[in-house]
Amino acid sequence: MGADGDRRPDPAIARVSGRGLRRRERARRTSRRSELGKSGTVITSLAAARQRVLAVLGSLSMYRLVLFALAALAAIALVLSLLGVIVSPTPLELVASFLVLAVVISVVDAAAQRILRLPWRIESSLVTALILLFVLRPGLEPASLVGLALAGALASLSKYLIAWRGRHILNPAAFGAAVVSILGAFGAFEWLGTSSSWWIGTPSMAIPVAVLGLAVLWRTEKVRVVLVFLVVAVAVSIVRQAVQAQQFDIAFDFVTALQFAVLQSPFLFLGAFMVSEPLTLPPRRRQQFVVAAVVGLLAGWPLSVAGLFTLGQERALLIGNLVAFAFALRGSVRLVLERREFVTPTAQELTFRAKGKVKFLPGQYLELDVPHHRPDARGTRREFSIVSAPADLPTLRIAYKNGDQKHPSSYKRALAEAAPGTTLAVTGTWGDFILPRGDAPILMVAAGIGVTPFVSQLRQLQATGQHRDVVLVYVASESGELAFRDELAATGVRTVVFTRDEPSDLPAHWTWGQGARLDADTLERAVEDIGTRHAFISGPPRLIADLAPALQKARNLTTDAFAGY
Known part of the structure; x- marks a missing residue:
C-alpha cells in the first residue's frame, strides 16, 4: 500500500508555527500508519485463512x-x-x-x-x-x-x-x-x-x-x-x-x-x-x-x-x-511418452513429444488424461505444471511427486506403468500463473516440485535473451529434493535455498538459509526489497498461509496453490 500523495495545507493550518505543524503532520502520519497496519493485518489474516480452507478442501477430489x-x-x-x-x-x-x-x-x-x-x-x-x-x-x-x-x-x-x-x-x-x-x-x-x-x-x-x-x-x-x-x-x-x-x-x-x-x-x-x-x-x-x-x-x-x-x-x-x-479449440493435443527419469529421490520427470500443434505460456499447466481400469474416486485426469519452455517444443516435460508409495492413487499407478511410446491425451492448457509484461522485479517462491512453473519461465527468459531482476526462494525438505538444479543454475538467477541440511557445491549465485524454516520473518530477511517485487508463489496452501504476512508487503502477489486431487 502506498502513502497518500502530497497535500496542500489549509490556510488556517498554514498560520500555525512550523513546529506545531510538524507535530501535527507526524501525528497524522503515525495515525495513517496505524490504520494501514490494521488494514494490512486484516487482509493478511483473510489471505492466510483462505489458504488454510483451501488446504482442507484440497483433501477431496x-x-x-x-x-x-x-x-x-x-x-x-x-x-x-x-x-x-x-x-x-x-x-x-x-x-x-x-x-x-x-x-x-x-x-x-x-x-x-x-x-x-x-x-x-x-x-x-x-x-x-x-x-x-x-x-x-x-x-x-x-x-x-x-x-x-x-x-x-x-x-x-x-x-x-x-x-x-x-x-x-x-x-x-x-x-x-x-x-x-x-x-x-x-x-x-x-x-x-x-x-x-x-x-x-x-x-x-x-x-x-x-x-x-x-x-x-x-x-x-x-x-x-x-x-x-x-x-x-x-x-x-x-x-x-x-x-x-x-x-x-x-x-x-x-x-x-x-x-x-x-x-x-x-x-x-x-x-x-x-x-x-x-x-x-x-x-x-x-x-x-x-x-x-x-x-x-x-x-x-x-x-x-x-x-x-x-x-x-x-x-x-x-x-x-x-x-x-x-x-x-487449440488446447487439446496428444503426447507420446519418450522417457522418464527421477529428478529427485521422490520426484519423476516425464518427457513427451507433442503430436500436432500445442500452444502454452510459461507457467501454465496442462490436464493429462490417463485412462485405466477401475479408477478410484479421484478419476483419470490430473493437472501438471509444464516444466519445459515454449521454446523447447515439440518436446514437452512435466514432473510430479511419487506420492504415497503404500497407497498410491489408481492414476499414479497407471502413470507409473506407462511405457515409452504410450500416447496420452491432453485436454487443454490453462492458467494465469505467468510473468507480467515489462521489467518489474520478480520474486519466485517455490516449495518442492512447485518449482516446475518457474523452471519453464526462467528457461523461456534464457532462450529469448530477456534479462529480468528475479530472485528465487526454493524450499525443500532436504538438499537431495532440490530438483532441476543444473537448469536453474544455468539461468544465473539469484537463488536462496531453504533446506534442513546444507547443500553441497552450491553455484556462486546461490545461498543457503542456514537450516532455518521459511516463514514470514525469514522471507523478509532473505529478500529485503520484497516491497518492490511482484511475488509468485507455487506450493501447498499451508505454506502460502504461513508466508501471507510477508507476501502481503509485495508489490503484487500471484499464487499457484497445489490443493491436491
Missing part, C-alpha cells in the same frame, strides 16, 4: 466435493419439503425423480464407456443426475418420468458424442435439460411431462446453495469468475424488471427487484455448479470472465427465439460453452 455438495443440497431440499417449507416438489417426487435420473444416466454412462473402453466413474453419473434434479421439474406421472429419463440419457450421451479430444463442448446437464424443454415447446411433443423449472431458485435454498457453492468455487478457484457472472446476471435482471414495470405501468422497487434476482432466481446455483465446470471453461482467466459475462447477460435477460421458446438459463450456459470452446 473435485468430483467428490461437488458430489457431496449436491447431495447435501438434495438432502436439505428433501427435509424442507417434508416440513412443508418447499411446497413443490413433494418428497416423493424428489425421490422418484432422482432414482430415475441416477439409474438412466448410470446405465448409459456404463454402456458408452464400455464401448469406448473407458473407465466408468459413478461420481460423474451422480453429479449429472443431481444437477438435473434441481434444473428439471420433478414428477410422479409416467410422462414426467419419461421426460426425466430422456433428459438424463441425452445428458449422458453428450459427454461422448459432443466432445473434442476428451473435452466436453457442452455442459451435459444443460444440454439434456435444453433439448427436453425445447421439444416440449412444440405441439408434437406436448406429452413430455417435464421441462426446465429451476425450482432450486427459491429463498429457502439460497443460503445452502451459497455456502456449499462457495466451498466448490474455493476448491476450483473460480470465485472471481462466478462473481462476474452473478454481477452481470443480477444487474441485467434488475434492468429487465425495470423495463417491464415501465411497459406495464407498474411501480418499480429496486430492493424488491434485487431480492428477486438474488433469492428467487437460479443464478446462485447456475454459477456455482454449472458455469464453473472446468471442462467447459476456456484456459485463461480473462477468457473465463468473457464467458461468465456472456452467460450472465443471456441468463439475466432471456431472449425469445421465433416466438417458440426463450433462451432460458441452461440455454444461456450452452451459448457460453460454445464461446469457451472457441477459445480452447
Whole structure:
C-alpha cells in the first residue's frame, strides 16, 4: 500500500508555527500508519485463512466435493419439503425423480464407456443426475418420468458424442435439460411431462446453495469468475424488471427487484455448479470472465427465439460453452511418452513429444488424461505444471511427486506403468500463473516440485535473451529434493535455498538459509526489497498461509496453490 500523495495545507493550518505543524503532520502520519497496519493485518489474516480452507478442501477430489455438495443440497431440499417449507416438489417426487435420473444416466454412462473402453466413474453419473434434479421439474406421472429419463440419457450421451479430444463442448446437464424443454415447446411433443423449472431458485435454498457453492468455487478457484457472472446476471435482471414495470405501468422497487434476482432466481446455483465446470471453461482467466459475462447477460435477460421458446438459463450456459470452446479449440493435443527419469529421490520427470500443434505460456499447466481400469474416486485426469519452455517444443516435460508409495492413487499407478511410446491425451492448457509484461522485479517462491512453473519461465527468459531482476526462494525438505538444479543454475538467477541440511557445491549465485524454516520473518530477511517485487508463489496452501504476512508487503502477489486431487 502506498502513502497518500502530497497535500496542500489549509490556510488556517498554514498560520500555525512550523513546529506545531510538524507535530501535527507526524501525528497524522503515525495515525495513517496505524490504520494501514490494521488494514494490512486484516487482509493478511483473510489471505492466510483462505489458504488454510483451501488446504482442507484440497483433501477431496473435485468430483467428490461437488458430489457431496449436491447431495447435501438434495438432502436439505428433501427435509424442507417434508416440513412443508418447499411446497413443490413433494418428497416423493424428489425421490422418484432422482432414482430415475441416477439409474438412466448410470446405465448409459456404463454402456458408452464400455464401448469406448473407458473407465466408468459413478461420481460423474451422480453429479449429472443431481444437477438435473434441481434444473428439471420433478414428477410422479409416467410422462414426467419419461421426460426425466430422456433428459438424463441425452445428458449422458453428450459427454461422448459432443466432445473434442476428451473435452466436453457442452455442459451435459444443460444440454439434456435444453433439448427436453425445447421439444416440449412444440405441439408434437406436448406429452413430455417435464421441462426446465429451476425450482432450486427459491429463498429457502439460497443460503445452502451459497455456502456449499462457495466451498466448490474455493476448491476450483473460480470465485472471481462466478462473481462476474452473478454481477452481470443480477444487474441485467434488475434492468429487465425495470423495463417491464415501465411497459406495464407498474411501480418499480429496486430492493424488491434485487431480492428477486438474488433469492428467487437460479443464478446462485447456475454459477456455482454449472458455469464453473472446468471442462467447459476456456484456459485463461480473462477468457473465463468473457464467458461468465456472456452467460450472465443471456441468463439475466432471456431472449425469445421465433416466438417458440426463450433462451432460458441452461440455454444461456450452452451459448457460453460454445464461446469457451472457441477459445480452447487449440488446447487439446496428444503426447507420446519418450522417457522418464527421477529428478529427485521422490520426484519423476516425464518427457513427451507433442503430436500436432500445442500452444502454452510459461507457467501454465496442462490436464493429462490417463485412462485405466477401475479408477478410484479421484478419476483419470490430473493437472501438471509444464516444466519445459515454449521454446523447447515439440518436446514437452512435466514432473510430479511419487506420492504415497503404500497407497498410491489408481492414476499414479497407471502413470507409473506407462511405457515409452504410450500416447496420452491432453485436454487443454490453462492458467494465469505467468510473468507480467515489462521489467518489474520478480520474486519466485517455490516449495518442492512447485518449482516446475518457474523452471519453464526462467528457461523461456534464457532462450529469448530477456534479462529480468528475479530472485528465487526454493524450499525443500532436504538438499537431495532440490530438483532441476543444473537448469536453474544455468539461468544465473539469484537463488536462496531453504533446506534442513546444507547443500553441497552450491553455484556462486546461490545461498543457503542456514537450516532455518521459511516463514514470514525469514522471507523478509532473505529478500529485503520484497516491497518492490511482484511475488509468485507455487506450493501447498499451508505454506502460502504461513508466508501471507510477508507476501502481503509485495508489490503484487500471484499464487499457484497445489490443493491436491
